[in-house]
Amino acid sequence: xxxxxxxxxxxxxxxxxxxxxxxxxxxxxxxxxxAPPYRLRRIVDELYNTGVLSLAIVCASGTAVGLVLGLQGxxxxxxxxxxxxxxxxxxxxxxxxxxPVLTALLVTGRAGSAVAAEIGAMVxxxxxxxxxMMSVDPIDFVTQPKALALxxxxxxxxxxxxxxxxxxxxxxGVGLLGVDAGTYISSLENNIDFRNDVLGSLLKxxxxxxxxxxxxxxxxxxxxxxxxxxxxxTTGAVVQASVATLMFDYVITAxxxxxx
Amino acid sequence: MAPGGARSxxxxxxQSHVDVVSVRxxxxxxxxxxxxxxxxxxxxxxxxxGASGCGKTTLLRLMAGLQRPDYGDIWxxxxxxxxxxxxxxxxxxxxxxxxFQGGALLDSMSVFDNVALPLREHTRMxxxxxxxxxxxxxxxxxxxxxxxxxxGQLSGGMKKRAALARAMVTDPEILLIDEPFSGLDPxxxxxxxxxLVEVNxxxxxxxxxTNHHIGSTMRMADEIVFLVDGAAISGTVREIRESIDPRxxxxxxxxxxxxxxxDAS
Numbered sequence: 023x024x025x026x027x028x029x030x031x032x033x034x035x036x037x038x039x040x041x042x043x044x045x046x047x048x049x050x051x052x053x054x055x056x057a058p059p060y061r062l063r064r065i066v067d068e069l070y071n072t073g074v075l076s077l078a079i080v081c082a083s084g085t086a087v088g089l090v091l092g093l094q095g096x097x098x099x100x101x102x103x104x105x106x107x108x109x110x111x112x113x114x115x116x117x118x119x120x121x122p123v124l125t126a127l128l129v130t131g132r133a134g135s136a137v138a139a140e141i142g143a144m145v146x147x148x149x150x151x152x153x154x155m156m157s158v159d160p161i162d163f164v165t166q167p168k169a170l171a172l173x174x175x176x177x178x179x180x181x182x183x184x185x186x187x188x189x190x191x192x193x194x195g196v197g198l199l200g201v202d203a204g205t206y207i208s209s210l211e212n213n214i215d216f217r218n219d220v221l222g223s224l225l226k227x228x229x230x231x232x233x234x235x236x237x238x239x240x241x242x243x244x245x246x247x248x249x250x251x252x253x254x255x256t257t258g259a260v261v262q263a264s265v266a267t268l269m270f271d272y273v274i275t276a277x278x279x280x281x282x
Numbered sequence: 283m284a285p286g287g288a289r290s291x292x293x294x295x296x297q298s299h300v301d302v303v304s305v306r307x308x309x310x311x312x313x314x315x316x317x318x319x320x321x322x323x324x325x326x327x328x329x330x331x332g333a334s335g336c337g338k339t340t341l342l343r344l345m346a347g348l349q350r351p352d353y354g355d356i357w358x359x360x361x362x363x364x365x366x367x368x369x370x371x372x373x374x375x376x377x378x379x380x381x382f383q384g385g386a387l388l389d390s391m392s393v394f395d396n397v398a399l400p401l402r403e404h405t406r407m408x409x410x411x412x413x414x415x416x417x418x419x420x421x422x423x424x425x426x427x428x429x430x431x432x433x434g435q436l437s438g439g440m441k442k443r444a445a446l447a448r449a450m451v452t453d454p455e456i457l458l459i460d461e462p463f464s465g466l467d468p469x470x471x472x473x474x475x476x477x478l479v480e481v482n483x484x485x486x487x488x489x490x491x492t493n494h495h496i497g498s499t500m501r502m503a504d505e506i507v508f509l510v511d512g513a514a515i516s517g518t519v520r521e522i523r524e525s526i527d528p529r530x531x532x533x534x535x536x537x538x539x540x541x542x543x544x545d546a547s
Contacts, residue, residue, distance in 0.1 A: 144388075147384055147386065147389075148382045148383075148384060148386040149386050149387070149388050149389070151343075151346075151348050151382065151386060152380075152382060152386030152387070152388070152448075153388075154348060154372075154375070155346060155348070155375055155378065155379070155380040155386075155449075156375075156399060156400040156403065156404075156448075156452075157372040157373070157375045157376050157400070157403070157404060158399070158400070158403050159372070
């Protein structure tokens with residue numbers, strides 16, 4: 023019993039300590055982003071790594087999700103004789119929910135894990151200590167460009183996911199199931215509101231980008247300098263960023279979507 | 283001196299460049315140093331010797347400010363660094379260069395960019411001046427045509443040379459070198475050894491090395507700091523070799539069974 027209480031106590035202290043650590047780390051990232059030197063070259067490189075290299079997986083996944091949404095949406099709507107609303111169903115599902123959330127999960131798996139593993143490997147091979155010995159701050163030089171690139175690329179990738187998803191829905195609805203093209207497009211246009219739907223989607227993507235950037239860089243930066251440590255950091259980054267994305271999705275939806 | 287307190291005055295004037303004073307350090311239950319004190323003289327080659335796991339690399343990291351002691355002081359010249367905030371330690375580190383055991387070169391950057399990095403970060407030198415300086419460093423350590431190569435494309439010895447070039451490119455006062463000979467063949471050991479001796483003689487910088495390679499230590503060291511049981515025994519090569527301390531005798535006789543020590547003596 024005493025052992026149990028002690029373990030719970032230690033775990034609580036450990037979690038609070040970790041929460042404090044990641045908060046301070048996040049504050050440092052923000053400060054380094056705002057303060058010079060602005061490492062534009064490194065940010066562009068990281069945008070390529072996190073954004074451009076994620077394009078294929080995001081576009082393919084977006085199309086696949088759009089195809090499935092088209093099929094499922096049509097099969098449901100046709101029961102109520104409302105298949106002319108297919109554009110709205112596909113569009114609203116993608117813009118409000120699936121676009122930002124699935125993009126965040128995909129980017130977490132592809133780029134977030136890579137970021138955590140790369141920084142973890144740099145810890146294990148003393149590259150971050152090497153930077154410190156050159157009086158170069160590794161948070162400023164290594165982690166900040168990676169985190170910022172994830173924040174910036176997430177809304178763009180999410181937008182692409184949505185566009186390809188709409189295209190997938192169009193292919194199934196118009197090309198396969200015989201929904202009128204004009205009806206699909208006009209249903210889409212009439213039912214998607216810029217402020218409530220598109221801006222909300224953008225906000226979600228930005229928050230998810232910040233979460234994935236923060237958690238991935240933090241897990242890499244604090245990883246134990248061993249191969250097992252790098253492995254734990256990578257897995258931890260994917261799990262924690264995915265769970266955080268889903269939890270924050272609920273919070274943002276509740277706050278942004280109430281009354282809509 | 284209270285735990286965590288600062289020494290009221292700088293170490294007495296003399297030849298000492300780095301002073302480690304009454305340092306205690308533990309990792310969890312494992313005590314690494316228990317009142318360790320030692321000093322490293324200016325412009326000399328000091329080698330930290332000791333068995334595996336005795337804390338040689340940890341001592342270097344303490345002197346570099348990468349590790350904080352639980353108790354005690356680390357003096358770099360007139361500056362006590364063990365309780366300085368990271369921002370101020372960064373200023374002190376501009377006087378230091380460190381060559382890590384594995385090189386610690388940034389593997390996403392070319393060898394040239396690795397060596398040029400501290401110049402780009404901390405000086406207003408033009409690209410032309412930086413290029414000249416980096417190439418001069420490459421010449422000094424005997425590296426040719428490596429500018430565009432990535433660290434992963436270098437051999438172990440070349441990686442050590444590139445790391446040494448990076449550590450020296452800003453002309454530091456003190457060079458900390460962690461296991462420069464590990465993983466190298468005997469010829470490469472001789473080459474790096476000759477290089478370090480030459481650098482020490484031409485630049486007159488304080489050189490502090492960790493090493494478990496007894497032969498090279500006996501050949502090149504001006505001073506030896508022998509780590510044992512969480513404390514240090516210091517002396518010249520002759521003093522250490524003639525020491526009657528059974529722990530040193532045991533260590534040296536174990537090493538002396540190989541050809542290296544015979545070669546050194």
